[in-house]
Amino acid sequence: xxxxxxxxxxxxxxxxxxxxxxxxxxxxxxxxxxxxxxxxxxxxxxxxxxxxxxxxxxxxxxxxxxxxxxxxxxxxxxxxxxxxxxxxxxxxxxxxxxxxxxxxxxxxxxxxxxxxxxxxxxxxxxxxxxxxxxxxxxxxxxxxxxxxxxxxxxxxxxxxxxxxxxxxxxxxxxxxxxxxxxxxxxxxxxxxxxxxxxxxxxxxxxxxxxxxxxxxxxxxxxxxxxxxxxxxxxxxxxxxxxxxxxxxxxxxxxxxxxxxxxxxxxxxxxxxxxxxxxxxxxxxxxxxxxxxxxxxxxxxxxx
Amino acid sequence: xxxxxxxxxxxxxxxxxxxxxxxxxxxxxxxxxxxxxxxxxxxxxxxxxxxxxxxxxxxxxxxxxxxxxxxxxxxxxxxxxxxxxxxxxxxxxxxxxxxxxxxxxxxxxxxxxxxxxxxxxxxxxxxxxxxxxxxxxxxxxxxxxxxxxxxxxxxxxxxxxxxxxxxxxxxxxxxxxxxxxxxxxxxxxxxxxxxxxxxxxxxxxxxxxxxxxxxxxxxxxxxxxxxxxxxxxxxxxxxxxxxxxxxxxxxxxxxxxxxxxxxxxxxxxxxxxxxxxxxxxxxxxxxxxxxxxxxxxxxxxxxxxxxxxxxxxxxxxxxxxxxxxxxxxxxxxxxxxxxxxxxxxxxxxxxxxxxxxxxxxxxxxxxxxxxxxxxxxxxxxxxxxxxxxxxxxxxxxxxxxxxxxxxxxxxxxxxxxxxxxxxxxx
Numbered sequence: 001x002x003x004x005x006x007x008x009x010x011x012x013x014x015x016x017x018x019x020x021x022x023x024x025x026x027x028x029x030x031x032x033x034x035x036x037x038x039x040x041x042x043x044x045x046x047x048x049x050x051x052x053x054x055x056x057x058x059x060x061x062x063x064x065x066x067x068x069x070x071x072x073x074x075x076x077x078x079x080x081x082x083x084x085x086x087x088x089x090x091x092x093x094x095x096x097x098x099x100x101x102x103x104x105x106x107x108x109x110x111x112x113x114x115x116x117x118x119x120x121x122x123x124x125x126x127x128x129x130x131x132x133x134x135x136x137x138x139x140x141x142x143x144x145x146x147x148x149x150x151x152x153x154x155x156x157x158x159x160x161x162x163x164x165x166x167x168x169x170x171x172x173x174x175x176x177x178x179x180x181x182x183x184x185x186x187x188x189x190x191x192x193x194x195x196x197x198x199x200x201x202x203x204x205x206x207x208x209x210x211x212x213x214x215x216x217x218x219x220x221x222x223x224x225x226x227x228x229x230x231x232x233x234x235x236x237x238x239x240x241x242x243x244x245x246x247x248x249x250x251x252x253x254x255x256x257x258x259x260x261x262x263x264x265x266x267x268x269x270x271x272x273x274x275x276x277x278x279x280x281x282x283x284x285x286x287x288x289x290x291x292x293x294x295x296x297x298x299x300x301x302x303x
Numbered sequence: 304x305x306x307x308x309x310x311x312x313x314x315x316x317x318x319x320x321x322x323x324x325x326x327x328x329x330x331x332x333x334x335x336x337x338x339x340x341x342x343x344x345x346x347x348x349x350x351x352x353x354x355x356x357x358x359x360x361x362x363x364x365x366x367x368x369x370x371x372x373x374x375x376x377x378x379x380x381x382x383x384x385x386x387x388x389x390x391x392x393x394x395x396x397x398x399x400x401x402x403x404x405x406x407x408x409x410x411x412x413x414x415x416x417x418x419x420x421x422x423x424x425x426x427x428x429x430x431x432x433x434x435x436x437x438x439x440x441x442x443x444x445x446x447x448x449x450x451x452x453x454x455x456x457x458x459x460x461x462x463x464x465x466x467x468x469x470x471x472x473x474x475x476x477x478x479x480x481x482x483x484x485x486x487x488x489x490x491x492x493x494x495x496x497x498x499x500x501x502x503x504x505x506x507x508x509x510x511x512x513x514x515x516x517x518x519x520x521x522x523x524x525x526x527x528x529x530x531x532x533x534x535x536x537x538x539x540x541x542x543x544x545x546x547x548x549x550x551x552x553x554x555x556x557x558x559x560x561x562x563x564x565x566x567x568x569x570x571x572x573x574x575x576x577x578x579x580x581x582x583x584x585x586x587x588x589x590x591x592x593x594x595x596x597x598x599x600x601x602x603x604x605x606x607x608x609x610x611x612x613x614x615x616x617x618x619x620x621x622x623x624x625x626x627x628x629x630x631x632x633x634x635x636x637x638x639x640x641x642x643x644x645x646x647x648x649x650x651x652x653x654x655x656x657x658x659x660x661x662x663x664x665x666x667x668x669x670x671x672x673x674x675x676x677x678x679x680x681x682x683x684x685x686x687x688x689x690x691x692x693x694x695x696x697x698x699x700x701x702x703x704x705x706x707x708x709x710x711x712x713x714x715x716x717x718x719x720x721x722x723x724x725x726x727x728x729x
Contacts, residue, residue, distance in 0.1 A: 049380045050401040136489050136554060152487015158553040159544065159706040247499055247552030249702035250695070265373050266691045268397065
């Protein structure tokens with residue numbers, strides 16, 4: 001007697017679910033998980049990228065080298081300066097811009113589109129545009145000279161250590177502020193109007209409404225944006241790379257990703273570069289875990 | 304039935320023979336960098352080569368010059384490198400040291416041995432690509448840099464370009480001071496400026512002029528002759544915004560803007576190929592005879608007469624390609640390079656073959672005597688497996704003194720420590 005296997009609706013859904021996610025899983029396995037595991041593996045070896053010889057196992061040799069390397073310390077410090085220097089203005093500006101957009105009755109979508117457009121631009125193109133602006137004869141010097149009523153003062157946007165760091169921060173904030181503004185706009189939009197109306201009936205002005213209603217209820221979004229911005233900043237590469245190839249000094253903006261690139265591609269030391277990548281990965285993992293944990297504890301539900 | 308079987312067998316034999324023929328086709332992948340003029344003539348040579356060898360198909364892939372090094376490296380690290388490629392010799396050196404390229408197949412290119420090949424080229428051509436008595440590349444170009452001068456700008460500053468051009472670095476700074484135009488601190492016109500990223504080609508010879516070296520002859524000690532290095536670093540500091548403010552790495556590359564003849568760059572450092580680019584970018588200026596080329600200067604108290612180092616691009620063959628591909632790749636390289644005069648006239652690059660170098664047509668090119676004179680005064684660029692790393696460290700030292708106002712002593716101490724660390728690791 002022939003037995004026909006009957007699947008419940010749940011099982012059928014699960015089967016179709018697997019069918020749909022399998023291509024993505026395969027893609028991630030090949031292009032993300034495999035390189036991650038390979039980087040972990042290679043970080044314990046000394047390996048020249050060009051050499052045909054098998055890699056030599058050196059245990060934690062690459063890690064101990066990195067912790068005593070002044071160049072690595074320099075790039076950790078540069079990454080920290082860039083990350084904190086960028087994510088604070090990104091967070092504050094995007095929140096202000098989102099509040100401004102939501103306060104407008106018309107052209108909300110237009111403002112969002114204008115602010116978001118730099119995020120759609122390639123990082124290379126963005127850096128090229130800003131290189132022209134920061135050129136000693138460019139708009140940045142002209143603008144500041146006009147503002148301070150001076151003539152011919154060179155603010156050394158691409159050569160002075162502090163100004164160079166500031167330049168990379170400006171490029172990044174300009175590029176991503178629109179992206180995070182859109183997230184804040186969505187967060188503000190999710191707050192029920194009834195809460196604002198109740199506050200207004202109770203006599204709150206717009207400022208009080210923002211500080212006592214909008215801002216506290218935006219906490220999960222703020223946490224999400226701050227962690228996302230921080231992770232994004234840790235991965236910065238193109239701006240620093242293009243600025244250094246255009247003649248800016250490397251030392252003040254030698255962030256971790258730039259150090260990884262030079263170590264692997266220019267110095268062919270793939271084991272050491274992998275160890276750096278693993279350390280960067282672990283830092284980002286901590287931030288991601290933090291994001292998930294905080295977003296769970298700070299969840300807001302509107303009944 | 305019998306007839307049908309015969310037909311089937313015949314069809315099978317025919318398809319097998321066709322398959323065997325198809326399998327015989329050798330496909331050569333050739334990776335090179337962008338250069339429209341060179342692409343035009345090389346495509347022509349490739350078509351001719353494919354006619355000569357009908358079983359060979361050549362796939363010429365053009366990559367952006369700035370990305371070429373990274374692309375070839377990643378392809379080789381994945382064991383998928385092209386059969387034939389070219390890169391600057393500073394990059395190719397690592398491929399030779401790591402046995403990733405095959406020695407020249409002398410028989411395939413019509414030579415008896417290495418000596419016979421060397422005899423056809425300028426002395427020293429193959430030094431950079433020779434290991435264990437074997438030659439690993441054929442020269443696509445050999446380049447050195449001299450000083451290009453815009454005569455009009457010289458005259459506008461009251462200078463006679465024919466008489467007043469800089470012979471020493473000290474004169475270079477003084478003449479640049481006369482030529483420079485500033486709006487406050489901002490330089491609107493530069494007299495001269497360096498080619499900053501290329502410290503091994505143009506800055507190391509300045510150190511050598513004063514008796515210094517990057518590493519000792521035995522390869523164990525970093526920085527030879529501190530005084531020479533300190534003097535060069537001091538010179539660069541004086542050149543930058545914290546000194547006489549004559550130039551800086553953050554201004555646009557001089558070589559690119561010099562061609563425009565926009566009264567913003569009087570002198571630049573470049574190779575013979577600059578003339579080909581000038582002819583295309585600004586034919587009026589090219590034909591005006593308002594430019595000239597003079598030798599690479601030296602310091603007033605130089606102990607050695609060293610010009611700018613020459614570097615080259617060599618055609619190399621992947622050691623992991625099959626033997627028949629290697630043989631055909633060498634034949635193709637040799638066929639393309641057997642037209643040195645066309646490369647000179649169309650692309651403005653010098654393939655240092657003796658027959659061309661001694662020809663009247665070659666010598667008739669503008670300022671060729673200056674370039675060849677400096678070639679004699681100079682030597683091949685410094686080569687080391689960690690050469691790029693060293694160049695970056697020199698760059699950091701120069702930028703530290705020029706832009707961050709770090710003392711020469713401190714910059715040199717950091718440079719020495721970084722290079723020594725790499726040497727000790729080896």
